Each structure stands twice: as structure tokens, then as C-alpha cells.
Amino acid sequence: MITPRRLLIASFLLVLPLLDAATTIVRGPYLQSATPTSMVVRWRTDNTEGSVVSYGLERNQLTSSAKAEGVTAEHIVPLTGLKPNTKYYYTIGPAAVPPANAEKKSAGEDAAGKNPVNSFTTPPPVGPAKPTRIWVLGDPGTKNAVQTAVRDVYYKFTGNRATDLWLLLGDNAYPDGTDADYQKAIFEMYPKTLATSPVWSTLGNHDGKSANSLTQSGVYYDIFTLPSQAQAGGVMSGTEAYYSFDYANIHFVCLDSHDSDRTDTGPMMQWLKADLAATQRDWIIAFFHHPTYTKGTHDSDKDSDSQGRMNDMRAIFLPVLEQGGVDLILTGHSHVYERSWLMDGHYGKSQTFDAKQHVKQSVSGRADGDGVYRKPRARTPHFGDINVVTGSAGHASAKPVPLNHPAFYLSLNEAGSSVVDVDGLKLDFIFLNDKGEKRDWFTIVKE
Ligand SMILES: [Fe+2]
Structure with a gap:
């Protein structure tokens, strides 16, 4: 006898394959x-x-x-x-x-x-130049209207110009870098860019709440497939926590400022030295979460701030990056925009900054101002680099912040993201705020 209950079970069994198809x-x-x-x-x-x-x-x-x-x-x-x-x-x-x-x-x-x-x-063959657009998002993961506005301003700015690659500078998904945080802050925020442009990330302290660099486990390491075996160029790091890759004539170096050993004899430092020594690319762009200098929502002069991570990146890693001829250093963590002069050799606290000694070219870097920055094409240690804090892709500081670090040419408490365009031996940098205004720009030319 077909009871209503049996009928229900039978119809459920019939529907099962349909449910499965609806994945x-x-x-x-x-x-x-x-x-x-x-x-x-x-x-x-x-x-x-x-x-x-x-x-x-x-x-x-x-x-x-x-x-x-x-x-x-x-x-x-x-x-x-x-x-x-x-x-x-x-x-x-x-x-x-x-x-x-x-x-x-x-x-x-x-x-x-x-x-x-x-x-x-696909990326072009490694070595020869190709006009390259890079979108840079520091601390984007607030999931709020500011993050959305910063995103939409960039989409409008770039229009039909493809984004060749994009960088996430850490704190990609607040508050804890959980899978649910990443779902809202990254996957539901940037679906178009995720589907069309490869994304490269570095670990921030909020991502670090749900991940462990030493064991290569947790949400961050589950989500990202990063080149631990030098699949994309550079020297093999053996870890996804720090790695390098090439795109055309650019060498990108990602460091883990949050959760890996930052001592001057540790594996990350040994790898960095080998990687910088090996690269033959025209440009070196380094990126990591904790800034070398900042007077924004963090203070790089305070030893206790971020458990000394900013000190370590400035005093231990910056000398090696500058010896290796780095051109541009991109960081976040401080929810502001701060951009240095073309500078070299400043590894202490801000009171030890000496413009005569550390500023290598005291111009704005603007072709429409007092001139662009100029570097020799051949990699030259300590010729000068630009340090950028662009950690406001999700929010700027709600409270007033000092913004008075003397290493910076310009400091802004504004939300926004940065765009790097490399065309052969010319690098153009732009900071776009959340209202669509171009609030900073500079150019480095190699000759
Ligand atoms: Fe942070």
C-alpha cells in the first residue's frame, strides 16, 4: 500500500539527483x-x-x-x-x-x-618589458562602504585597461581572517578581478589570527596557492609565507613581516639575500604588511607597537633590500597613505632621520612638477627607493593621526588604493582616494 509517508520518501529520492545537479x-x-x-x-x-x-x-x-x-x-x-x-x-x-x-x-x-x-x-615571457598595470590594496578587508568605494573608484579609473596583476598587502579580511571573513571581504567584494587577474598576497596580523606561517596551515594558507617552489621565477623559498615571482621585466619580492622569523640569520633573510642576488629584472618591487616608517594608525618609533615588527623590517630587512637595489617598497598596516622621497640608509627612529644624508633626490618625482626620480638601469646598491604605506583600502583613521614622519614627501589620512604602471624603464605610481581623486603620483625613470 502506498502510504503518504512512502510517497514522500519516493518523491524525495526522485528529487535527489536534481538537488545534486544544483550544486x-x-x-x-x-x-x-x-x-x-x-x-x-x-x-x-x-x-x-x-x-x-x-x-x-x-x-x-x-x-x-x-x-x-x-x-x-x-x-x-x-x-x-x-x-x-x-x-x-x-x-x-x-x-x-x-x-x-x-x-x-x-x-x-x-x-x-x-x-x-x-x-x-598569461604573463609575458620573463625579461622583456611589457606595459604592466598593478593594483595595490593594503588592509582592504573591512567589508564596508569604504572598501566598496575604493574598489569602484579603481574600476572606473582602469576602465577597459586590464589589471595584469594585483597585490594584497595583508589584513585582507577583518576581523580575524576566518574563512567567513574572506568570503565577504575578498570573494564577494572582488569577483570580477579575481576571475580575470591573478592575485598575490602577503600575510597581515589579522590574517595571522587564523593562520600559522611555520606550519603553513590555516585559512590564509588554505585559500592562497603561492609559489613556494619558485614556479613563477626567483629563488625557491620553500614556503608560501614569503616568495618571489617575475612579471615581464619586474621582480616581485613578498616578505612575511608578521609570523616568520625576522632575525638577520633566519631562513627568510637567507632566502631574500639569495633571491636579490639572482634576479636580472629591471625593477624590484618588495611588498609586506608592516611598514618601515609610519606615523599613522601605528607608530614605527614605538618599540612596543606591533611587537617590534616595524623595527625589524626597517632595521634588519630594509638594509638588505636597499643593498639589493630595491626600487619600491609597498606596505600597509597603518590605515593611511604615506610616501617617501627617493631615499636610502635610514634604519633608525625618526629622530635620526637626516634629509641631507638619507634623501637621495629631493624632488616630488612628478614630471608635471619639479622632476621625476632617475636611477641607472644597471642595478646599483643604495641608489634610493620609495617607501609607500598604502594601508587604507578598507578604511582611513577615524581619529586624527600625526602624519609627521620626516621620511615622507606626502602623508594623507585618506582611504584609497594605489596603482603602479610599469612601461619599460618607466614606473608610474598613483594613489587614488575613495572619492576618485588622484591624491599622489610620482615617476621613476631608469636610464
Ligand atoms: Fe595590520
């Missing part, structure tokens, strides 16, 4: 560890299923596919054998997409749980 993508896709010939595509689904990326050179011809074995909700698919500096279209799902279906999908006729066609451009 949805809840995170991503996002792009990691980009190299001229490879890309790691990641995403998350609400149920476990297969992991396949279908890709190709035309939107409606996704003729190649790559997959990860097994079923999972956390999908990580490396694409290999790609052509450098080439635009690829791709879509993600549990199985390869017949090429003929891709066009339909892109037109918004997605079946339940399916995802539209996105695209990315």
Missing part, C-alpha cells in the same frame, strides 16, 4: 600563481563534485580542458602548457564543456550551477 559555485573562480605558461584556477562549490576547467583561445571554442582527480568542494586545477602573453577564455564545472555550449553559457543562459565564460591573459 552551485559559492567562491571564485580565482587565479593563482600565474606564470607565462601556467595558471592555477580555484573555486569552491557548495557540494563535492569534479573539478574541470574548459579553456581555449576563442570564447566559443573551449577546446582544451584540465581537471583535478576525484571530487571535492574546494577545486584547484592547474593549467599548464599555455602560451605566454595570450588571452584565454575559460569556464569551470564538474565536467568538460562541449565547445558548442560555451557561447550559450556566456550569453547568460546558464543551467543551474553553471558558470559564465571568463578570461585571463
Whole structure:
């Protein structure tokens, strides 16, 4: 006899496969560890299923596919054998997409749980110059209207100009860097950029509340796939906590100012020295969370502030970076914008700053002002670098802050993000505030 109860069970069993088909993508896709010939595509689904990326050179011809074995909700698919500096279209799902279906999908006729066609451009061959746009976000993860405004100002500014790569300077997801914090502050905030531009991150103190650099575990290390094996250039660090990579004629160095050994004989320092000695790129851009100098929401003169991490980065790591010929140092942590002169050799507290000794070129760096900064093309130790604190992509300080560190040409208590454009031997830097105003800019030229 068919009782109502049996009928209910039977209909539930019939519906089960449909429920399974309704698996949805809840995170991503996002792009990691980009190299001229490879890309790691990641995403998350609400149920476990297969992991396949279908890709190709035309939107409606996704003729190649790559997959990860097994079923999972956390999908990580490396694409290999790609052509450098080439635009690829791709879509993600549990199985390869017949090429003929891709066009339909892109037109918004997605079946339940399916995802539209996105695209990315692989990095160019390492060495030769290529105009490169880099978006820099320090301390973005407030999840609030300021973070949204800073994002939208940049989207309007860059328009159809692709973002070749973007940097997260730590404190990416407040308050505790949990998976739920990252979901709101990163994955729901920047879906468009995550799907089209590779993102590279450094660990902040708030991310460090849910992660451990020594054991390479926790949310931060679960979310990011970073090149511990020198997959993207540079010298192998053996850890995702600090690493380097190349893009065209730029060498990027990521340090962990929060949770790794910062002594002058530690593994991070040994690796940094080897990495700087080995690189042949025209430009070196270093990034980490704790600033070398600041008088914003933190004070780099106070030994107790941030348990001495700012002191360590300035007194221990900055001399090595400057010996290695670093051009630009990008940091956050202090929720302000502060930008130095072209400077060298200032490793003490602010009262030991001596403009005559430490400022190498006392101009604004502006072509439309008193002149750009000039450096020789050949890497020259201690020729001068610009230190930037750009830690206000999620909020500026609510209270007045001193903003009086003498190393800085300009200090602003304003929310915003920074844009670096490298074109051959010219580097243009811009700070855009949350109202869309270009509040600082400078240029370094190598000749
Ligand atoms: Fe911080």
C-alpha cells in the first residue's frame, strides 16, 4: 500500500539527483600563481563534485580542458602548457564543456550551477618589458562602504585597461581572517578581478589570527596557492609565507613581516639575500604588511607597537633590500597613505632621520612638477627607493593621526588604493582616494 509517508520518501529520492545537479559555485573562480605558461584556477562549490576547467583561445571554442582527480568542494586545477602573453577564455564545472555550449553559457543562459565564460591573459615571457598595470590594496578587508568605494573608484579609473596583476598587502579580511571573513571581504567584494587577474598576497596580523606561517596551515594558507617552489621565477623559498615571482621585466619580492622569523640569520633573510642576488629584472618591487616608517594608525618609533615588527623590517630587512637595489617598497598596516622621497640608509627612529644624508633626490618625482626620480638601469646598491604605506583600502583613521614622519614627501589620512604602471624603464605610481581623486603620483625613470 502506498502510504503518504512512502510517497514522500519516493518523491524525495526522485528529487535527489536534481538537488545534486544544483550544486552551485559559492567562491571564485580565482587565479593563482600565474606564470607565462601556467595558471592555477580555484573555486569552491557548495557540494563535492569534479573539478574541470574548459579553456581555449576563442570564447566559443573551449577546446582544451584540465581537471583535478576525484571530487571535492574546494577545486584547484592547474593549467599548464599555455602560451605566454595570450588571452584565454575559460569556464569551470564538474565536467568538460562541449565547445558548442560555451557561447550559450556566456550569453547568460546558464543551467543551474553553471558558470559564465571568463578570461585571463598569461604573463609575458620573463625579461622583456611589457606595459604592466598593478593594483595595490593594503588592509582592504573591512567589508564596508569604504572598501566598496575604493574598489569602484579603481574600476572606473582602469576602465577597459586590464589589471595584469594585483597585490594584497595583508589584513585582507577583518576581523580575524576566518574563512567567513574572506568570503565577504575578498570573494564577494572582488569577483570580477579575481576571475580575470591573478592575485598575490602577503600575510597581515589579522590574517595571522587564523593562520600559522611555520606550519603553513590555516585559512590564509588554505585559500592562497603561492609559489613556494619558485614556479613563477626567483629563488625557491620553500614556503608560501614569503616568495618571489617575475612579471615581464619586474621582480616581485613578498616578505612575511608578521609570523616568520625576522632575525638577520633566519631562513627568510637567507632566502631574500639569495633571491636579490639572482634576479636580472629591471625593477624590484618588495611588498609586506608592516611598514618601515609610519606615523599613522601605528607608530614605527614605538618599540612596543606591533611587537617590534616595524623595527625589524626597517632595521634588519630594509638594509638588505636597499643593498639589493630595491626600487619600491609597498606596505600597509597603518590605515593611511604615506610616501617617501627617493631615499636610502635610514634604519633608525625618526629622530635620526637626516634629509641631507638619507634623501637621495629631493624632488616630488612628478614630471608635471619639479622632476621625476632617475636611477641607472644597471642595478646599483643604495641608489634610493620609495617607501609607500598604502594601508587604507578598507578604511582611513577615524581619529586624527600625526602624519609627521620626516621620511615622507606626502602623508594623507585618506582611504584609497594605489596603482603602479610599469612601461619599460618607466614606473608610474598613483594613489587614488575613495572619492576618485588622484591624491599622489610620482615617476621613476631608469636610464
Ligand atoms: Fe595590520
